[in-house]
Every structure is written in C-alpha cells, then in structure tokens.
Amino acid sequence: MSEEKESKIQEISEKTQSFMQSTRGHMFNYTGQLKSTIKWVLFAILLGVILGFVGALFYKLTGMATTFRGLHPWMIFLLPGAGLLIAVLYYHIGDIKDPGTNLVFESVRAKEKLPPQMAPLIFVCTVITHLFGGSAGREGAALQIGGSIATTISDLLHLAQKDRDIIIMCGMSAAFSAVFGTPLAAAIFSIEVISVGIMQYSALLPCIISALVAHGIASRLLDQSLSLPAIQIPAFSLQSALWIALLAILCAVISVIFCFMMHRTTQAVNYFCKNPFLRNVIGGGLVIAVTLLYGTQDYNGLSIGLLQESFSGGVPSYAFVFKMILTIITLAFGFKGGEIVPSFVIGATFGNLFGSLSGLSPTLCAAVGLGAVFCGVTNSPITSLLICFELFGFEGMPYYLLAIAISYTLSGYYGLYKSQRFAYSKFRTDYIDRKSE
Numbered sequence: 001m002s003e004e005k006e007s008k009i010q011e012i013s014e015k016t017q018s019f020m021q022s023t024r025g026h027m028f029n030y031t032g033q034l035k036s037t038i039k040w041v042l043f044a045i046l047l048g049v050i051l052g053f054v055g056a057l058f059y060k061l062t063g064m065a066t067t068f069r070g071l072h073p074w075m076i077f078l079l080p081g082a083g084l085l086i087a088v089l090y091y092h093i094g095d096i097k098d099p100g101t102n103l104v105f106e107s108v109r110a111k112e113k114l115p116p117q118m119a120p121l122i123f124v125c126t127v128i129t130h131l132f133g134g135s136a137g138r139e140g141a142a143l144q145i146g147g148s149i150a151t152t153i154s155d156l157l158h159l160a161q162k163d164r165d166i167i168i169m170c171g172m173s174a175a176f177s178a179v180f181g182t183p184l185a186a187a188i189f190s191i192e193v194i195s196v197g198i199m200q201y202s203a204l205l206p207c208i209i210s211a212l213v214a215h216g217i218a219s220r221l222l223d224q225s226l227s228l229p230a231i232q233i234p235a236f237s238l239q240s241a242l243w244i245a246l247l248a249i250l251c252a253v254i255s256v257i258f259c260f261m262m263h264r265t266t267q268a269v270n271y272f273c274k275n276p277f278l279r280n281v282i283g284g285g286l287v288i289a290v291t292l293l294y295g296t297q298d299y300n301g302l303s304i305g306l307l308q309e310s311f312s313g314g315v316p317s318y319a320f321v322f323k324m325i326l327t328i329i330t331l332a333f334g335f336k337g338g339e340i341v342p343s344f345v346i347g348a349t350f351g352n353l354f355g356s357l358s359g360l361s362p363t364l365c366a367a368v369g370l371g372a373v374f375c376g377v378t379n380s381p382i383t384s385l386l387i388c389f390e391l392f393g394f395e396g397m398p399y400y401l402l403a404i405a406i407s408y409t410l411s412g413y414y415g416l417y418k419s420q421r422f423a424y425s426k427f428r429t430d431y432i433d434r435k436s437e
Contacts, residue, residue, distance in 0.1 A: 037205070040166070040205060040206040041205070041206070041209060043153075043167055043170065043206060044170050044205070044206040044207070044208075044209035044210040044213070045209060045210070045213055046153070047146075047149075047150055047153065047167065047170045047171050047174050047210045047213075047214075048174050048209060048210040048211070048212070048213025048214040048216075048217070049213060049214075049217060050149060050153075050174075051145075051146055051149060051171060051174035051175045051178055051210070051214045052174065052178050052213060052214035052215070052216065052217025052218050053217060053218075053221075054119075054123075054145065054149065054175070054178070055142060055145075055146075055174070055175050055177075055178025055179045055214060055218050056178055056217065056218040056221040056222055058123055058126075058127075058138065058141075058142065058145065058178075058179060059138070059178070059179050059218065059222060059224065060221075060222055061127050062126065062127055062130045062138050062302075065127050065128075065130040065131035065301075066130050066131075066301045066302060066304075068131065069130070069131055069132065069133055069297075069300075069301065070297075073297055075131065075132055075133060076132060076133035076287075076288055076291060076297065076300065077288060078132050079132040079133050079134065079284035079285075079287055079288055080280075080281045080282075080283075080284030080285050080288070081132075081281075081284070082128050082129070082131070082132040082134075082284065082335075083280030083281055083283055083284040083333070083334060083335060084277055084280055084281050084284075085128060086125045086128060086129070086280055086334065086335060086336060087276045087277045087279070087280045087334060088277070089121060089124065089125060090121065090125070090276070091276070091277075093117050093121055101140050101143050101144055101338075101417055102417055102418055102419035104143055104144055104147035104148075104168065104172065113151065114147050114148045114151040114168070115148070116148060116151070116152045116155075117148075118144055118145075118147075118148035119144070119145045119148035119149050119152075122141045122144045122145055122148075122336055123141070123145055125335075125336035126138055126141040126336045126337045126338075128336075129330070129335045129336050129337050130301050130302070130337070132284075133287065133288075133291065133297060133300040133301065134284075134287060134300070134301070134330040134335040134337060135287070135299055135300050135301065135303070135323065135326035135327045135329070135330040135342065136301075136302075136327065136330050136331060136335060136336065136337020136338060136339075136342065137302060137337055137338030137339060137340050137341030137342050137343075137344075138179055138302070138337060138338050138341065139176055139179055139180050139338045139340040139341060140337065140338025140339050140340055141336060141337055141338050142175040142176050142178070142179040142180075142338070143172045143175060143176060143190075143338075145175050146168075146171035146172045146173070146174055146175025146176065147168045147171050147172050147175075148171075149171055149175075150167045150168045150170060150171025150172075151164065151167075151168060151171075153167065153171075154167045154168070165200075165203075166200070166202060166203045166206055167206070169190040169191060169194075169200065169203045169206075169207055170190075170203065170206045170207050170210040171210070172189070172190035173186045173187050173189065173190045173191075173207040173208075173210050173211040173214075174186075174210040174211055174213070174214035175214070176189060176190070176211070177210075177211035177212070177214045177215040177218070178214040178215060178217070178218040179218075179224075180224065180340075181215060181218070181219065181224030181225065182386070182387055182390040182391070183208075183211040183212050183214075183215040184211075184386045184389070184390055185383045185386040185387040185390055186211040186214075186215070187204075187207045187208040187210075187211040187212075188207075188380075188382055188383050188386060189378075189380060189383040190203070190207055191203050191204065191207060192380045192382055192383055193378055193379070193380045193383070193417070193420065194420065194421070195420075195421050195422075195423045196379045196380075196420065196421065196422045196423060196424070197422060197423035197424030198423040198424075226304065226307065226308065226391065227308060228307075228308060228311045228391065228392070229311050229312050229363070230363075231311070231361070231363045231364055231367050231392050231393070231395070231396060232361040232363045232364060233361065233364050233395050233396045233399070234360070234361055234364070236398040236399065240360060240399070241398070241399075241402060243358050243360045244360075244365075244368055244399050244402055244403050245402060245403075245406055246358075247351065247354050247358075247365055247368055247369065247372070247403060248368070248372050248402065248403035248404075248405075248406035248407045248410075249406060249407075249410060250350070250354065251347060251350065251351075251368075251369055251372035251373045251376060251403070251407050252372070252376050252406065252407045252409075252410035252411045253410075254320070254324075254346065254347075254350060254373055254376070255343075255372075255373050255375075255376025255377045255407065255411045255414065256376070256411055256412065256414045257324075258324055258328075258343070258346065258373075258377055258416075259376075259377055259414040259415055259416055259436075259437070260414060260437075261324070261328050262327075262328050262331065262332065262339070262416065263418065263437075265328050265329075265332040266331070266332040269283075269332050269333055276334060279333055279334050280333060280334040280335070282333065283329060283330065283332070283333020283334055283335060284333075284335075286329050286333065287300070287326065287329055287330055287333075290325065290326055290329065291326070294322055294326075299319075299322050299323050299326045300326065302341050302345075303323060303341075303342070303345045304341075306319060306323065306345055306349060307341075307344060307345045307348050307349075310345075310348035310349050310351070310352040310362075310366040311348070311352075311363050311366050311367070314352065314356065314362075315349050315352050315353070317353050319345075319349040319353075320345075320346045320347075320349040320350040320353070323342060323345050323346050323349065324342075324346050327339070327342040327346075339377070339416045340374065340378075343373050343374050343377045343378075343416075344370050344373075344374060346373055347366075347369040347370040347371070347372060347373030347374060348366040348367070348369055348370040349366075349369075350369050350373070351365040351366040351367065351368055351369020351370065351372075352365060352366040352369070354369065364396060364399060367388060367391070367392045367396060367399075367400070368388075368396075368399050368400060368403045370387075370388070370391075371384045371385070371387060371388040371400050371403060371404055372384075372403045372404060372406070372407035373407070374387065375404045375407045375408050375411070376407045376408070376410075376411035376414075377411075377414075377415060377416045378415065378416060378417075379408065379411070379415050379420065379422070379436070381404050381405065381408040384400075384404045384407075384408075385400055385401065385404050388400040388404075408426070409426055409427070412426070412437070413426070413434060413436060413437050414436065414437045415436035415437070416436075417436060418435065418436055419435070419436075420435070420436040421433060421434065421435055421436070422434050422435075422436070
C-alpha cells in the first residue's frame with residue numbers, strides 16, 4: 001500500500017474518531033438537558049399541586065371573611081384589636097420588621113432566605129385584615145405564600161442556590177395563578193417583576209407548568225372569575241388613540257403618586273411610631289375614622305364590588321382617590337395583604353371617570369386604566385398586557401398595547417416594591433442596576 005493511501009486512511013480514521021467523540025459529547029449534553037427538563041417539570045407539577053390547594057383555600061377564606069364582614073358591618077370597629085393581634089403574631093412567630101414581598105425579591109437574588117413561617121403568617125394575617133375591614137388585596141400576599149412554600153420545599157430537597165431561585169419563581173407563579181385565575185400573566189409576572197429589563201428564561205417552562213397546574217386545581221374548587229361585563233370597544237382611530245394616550249399619561253402619574261405616597265407614609269409611620277403594637281392599633285383607628293368619613297365600606301377589603309361597578313355603571317368621581325388613601329393607611333400601618341387588586345380598583349375607577357368625561361367608552365377606559373396603573377406600579381408591561389387579554393379579551397389589543405407602553409415609560413423608576421431593581425434604563429440602552437424609588 002502506498003504512503004499516499006495510508007495517509008488518506010489515517011486521515012479518514014482521525015475524522016471518524018473526532019466525529020464519534022463530538023457525537024458522544026452532544027448526546028451527553030442533550031441527555032443532561034433532558035434530565036434537567038424532566039426534573040423541573042416534576043418540581044413544577046409538585047408546586048402547582050400544593051399551591052393550587054393552598055391558593056384555593058386562601059381565596060376561599062378571604063372571600064368568606066369579606067362576606068361575613070359585609071353581613072356584620074360592625075366588625076370594622078374591632079380593627080384596632082385585629083391590628084394588635086397581627087403585631088403580636090409577627091412578634092412571636094415572625095419578624096417584626098417583616099419586609100413582605102420585598103423579601104421574596106431579595107431571596108431570588110440570593111441575598112436573603114425566606115423563613116418557612118412566612119407562608120402561614122401572611123395567610124392568617126391577610127384573612128384577619130379582610131375580616132375586620134382593612135383595605136388590601138390578596139395577590140401580593142399570595143406571592144409571599146408561594147415563595148415561602150417553595151423555599152421550604154427546596155430546603156427539604158437540598159437544592160442548590162440557583163435551583164432555589166427558579167423554584168421560588170415557580171411558587172410565586174403558582175400562587176398568583178391559583179388566587180387570581182390568570183395563569184398566563186402569573187407565569188410571566190414572577191420572571192419579569194424582580195429585575196426590570198432582564199427575564200430569567202430558564203424559569204419559563206417551570207413557571208408556566210406550575211401556573212397551569214395551580215390554576216387547573218383552583219378553578220375546579222372555586223369560581224375565580226371577576227364576573228366583568230363585555231367591554232364596549234370602538235374602532236381604533238387617531239382620535240381614540242390620542243384619548244387613550246392621554247389616559248395612559250394620567251395613569252402613569254397616578255401610579256407614581258400611589259407608590260410615592262405608599263413609601264413615604266410607611267417611612268413616616270415607622271419613624272414617628274416605632275412601637276409596632278401601638279402603630280397597628282392607631283392604623284386600625286384611622287381606617288375606622290376614614291371609613292366613617294366616607295359613609296360606606298365599599299373601599300374596605302378587596303373592593304371587588306367597586307371594580308365591577310367600573311364596568312357595569314358609573315362610580316363616584318372620587319372613588320380612585322378614596323381607595324388609594326385607605327389602602328395606603330392600611331398597609332403603611334402594618335396590616336397585611338397585597339397591593340395588586342387595589343391598583344386594579346384605582347385604575348379601573350379612574351378609567352371609568354376618564355371615559356365619562358371624554359366621551360370614549362367608559363368600560364374600555366376602565367380596562368385600559370386597570371392595565372396601565374398596574375403596569376405603572378409594578379413595571380411589568382408584558383404581564384400587564386397579558387392580564388388585559390385574559391380579563392377582557394384580545395379585541396382591545398391596540399388600546400392596551402399603547403396605554404401600557406406609555407404608562408411603563410412615564411412612570412419612571414417608581415414602584416410598589418422597594419427591592420425591585422431596574423437592570424436597564426427605560427429611556428436608553430444603558431445598564432443602570434438601580435432600585436425602585
């Protein structure tokens with residue numbers, strides 16, 4: 001055999017060996033990716049099942065508390081005592097400085113660890129707040145419940161830190177989906193809200209599965225729908241677009257005011273009244289005083305009735321202001337609950353007012369206001385758009401899209417969650433890594 005033939009045979013042999021090694025490497029990588037995917041699917045299903053039942057129970061109990069208070073309006077006069085009870089529970093079981101949902105955000109960044117007692121504490125104390133007339137939501141509390149339960153499971157399974165971050169986001173998505181009934185928005189929210197400008201797509205599949213499973217379980221145990229009527233949507237035109245743009249600008253302003261007042265009031269209350277027991281009692285008294293001044297309990301609790309009226313008829317022109325004030329007092333003085341549903345009510349009632357004054361469809365403006373204010377206070381434009389689609393359908397897409405983009409931009413770096421970080425500027429392609437104001 002000639003040297004030339006031997007050389008060619010050797011070359012072919014080397015290429016064959018290289019190809020086989022490369023194939024084995026790719027197969028090994030693919031096998032590892034497949035194992036990781038299966039692992040996260042199983043974890044997501046587990047969390048979805050657990051939080052589907054927990055979320056359904058939480059939803060049911062807060063609803064029962066609201067109904068019971070509606071039948072016994074005198075319950076609100078016990079709110080100072082309820083505030084004292086909440087302070088005692090957090091003093092003896094949890095952390096008296098409880099940072100709430102902010103701690104969940106910090107945990108995902110590996111700075112803090114969520115205590116296992118957070119889930120039962122926020123669960124019980126949110127129900128207490130609703131039972132006695134505090135003005136708060138439940139979705140923010142659900143994020144804490146989901147994050148705490150997910151952390152406990154990750155500790156039991158001895159997961160690595162990076163895996164724990166993903167499982168916490170799964171828990172947040174599952175709890176939000178079970179409580180609010182919007183699995184698409186819930187799956188994206190936990191990925192989008194923590195660091196604005198950076199989305200952890202490695203958590204996408206687990207969050208989607210956990211949200212769908214939790215929603216599937218909760219929807220079979222209870223009715224999560226808000227029972228909102230059909231939205232009257234006019235044809236998209238230059239005139240209607242300009243009206244919606246103006247509404248979005250005003251919603252961005254309202255978002256900034258809400259966030260600014262929430263944080264400044266909380267700081268002032270903590271500075272001037274350092275005793276948490278006294279602070280909660282005073283807060284309960286103030287909620288009673290404001291409620292008596294209003295002459296109605298429509299602004300206490302979730303105010304779902306007020307939200308529904310925004311789409312079925314007229315609401316008082318001052319409704320968004322009253323809801324904002326009562327929510328700020330409730331949460332700043334130490335009562336427990338969420339800020340998300342109050343932001344929905346504020347946005348929808350203001351949108352209804354704007355529609356009545358502008359001549360544009362009040363129901364469309366209520367829907368746009370809901371999405372725009374939620375976007376402004378959470379800095380989550382994709383989630384806001386998905387919530388509008390899930391609640392109101394796709395027909396009003398151009399209006400929602402325009403309003404949410406404007407509100408997101410003009411709300412600046414304000415947000416309800418102080419631990420939320422802005423990775424990138426809203427106005428330039430600059431990496432800024434700054435906290436919410």
